[in-house]
Amino acid sequence: PIAYSPSELLCIYYNETIPKENKQWVRQISCKNYSTVDLFIPPISELQLISSFCCPVLFEKFSLSNILLYYTACLLEQQIIVVSKDPGLLSAIVLSVITLIYPMVWQGPLITVTPESLMECLQAPFPTIVGMRELPDDRTGWLDPFIIDADTGEITLPKLKLEKLPQQKYLLSNIKESFQRFKSGQDQNASKEEGLNLVDTVIEFINSYTSWLIEDNIIKTIANECNCNVVDVLLDDLPKNSTNFWKQLITTQQFAVHAEKMRNLVNEHHDDMNEVLKKLDTLLSEVEKEKISSKKIIEREKKHLADCEERIKTLQQAKESLFGELNKQKTSCPPTKPKKPSKHRRSKSWFHGQFVSAQNKVSNNNSNLKNISTESIAINNNNNNNNNSSSLSPKSNVTFLSSKQKSFLISKSISK
DSSP: OOOBOHHHHHHHHHHSOOOOTTOOEEEEEOBSSSSOEEEEEOSSOHHHHHHHHHHHHHHHHSOHHHHHHHHHHHHTTOOEEEEOSOHHHHHHHHHTHHHHSTTSOOOSOEESSOOGGGGGGGGSSSOOEEEESSOOSOOTTOOOOEEEETTTTEEEOOSSOOOOOTTHHHHHHHHHHHHHHHHHHHHTTOOHHHHHHHHHHHHHHHHHHHHHHHHHHHHHHHHTTTOSOHHHHHHHTSOGGGHHHHHHHHTSHHHHHHHHHHHHHHHHHHHHHHHHHHHHHHHHHHHHHHHHHHHHHHHHHHHHHHHHHHHHHHHHHHHHHHHHHHHHHHHHSOOOOOOOOOOSOOOHHHHHHHHHHHHHHHHHHHHHHHHHHHHHHHHHHHHHHHHHHHOSSSOOOOOOOOHHHHHHHHHHHHHO
């Protein structure tokens, strides 16, 4: 395998694409002095990694009161110098500011081991946190620094008074027990995991305290951003016994940057809310239109329903009247039942009676015909006599009845 020098290894690491938080990243690279070098990033946040590396060292080397002084100097953007002969210890103490002042972010230079070429930065008018192997003899041009001796655990305060934290007793009472347990665990060689848990407990409460310090003031700053004298407006509502601390904190650059960040978040939230409101307005207008159209449909259907009800009433009335008429007809003219044919056989006397009646009818008809014929003969004789008397010829003309005359006379005799 190819072997790389340490500088080449750093260049490879620098050019690697590091994944975002909560994703694991592992690389194995060959080196000259080692078989392989594992570059490993666990799936946790960067803040937790820094805290697990820096804060146990900070808690081990300093007392709780000195840690709170260092925390106060960081909040108020003091110029801080950390002195130690151990570069690892310097890095841990200097980088611990990242976790101590969270959610704010340090805005000045942050140098773990300061080379001689950068000693001039201590004369700069802006806040810095630098690490040194030892303090130089020539300190001309230096501002009033906050000096930490990491090897002995001692702190040299600046000449100007460092303001006390608001409600510092409340902060101490909540972190003192966990801090003392961490110290006693270090003496009794407790497990590393248990020590990290105690450190996380202390750091989490300090972070919540920092949020309490800045959040209300940031909200008031955003609300009064049009006011020229925002600091005076904020200080009027703050406790008077810690006015100097609040005044220094509000005027720091890290507070202003965090306030701007929160303002942008608020504006983005407002923009999102405005978009949601616009969508709601469009939905409301659409629903109103649907409501109007639904009302029209309901009115039309109501009219149709009323028409149907009227038609049903008229049809029911016509039906009732028809039923009444049918009932009247049934009561006035009851239906006659048809006679059933007799099931018994006809007797001989019945047939004899029928025969006699038919024979009588035939004889009656014959007598009628005889009468009709005699009448017709008489009529003919009278006509002949008249013709004989009137005519000169000796001949006698006999006339006969036509078929129509005969039928007329027969029907007349039958009717009589």
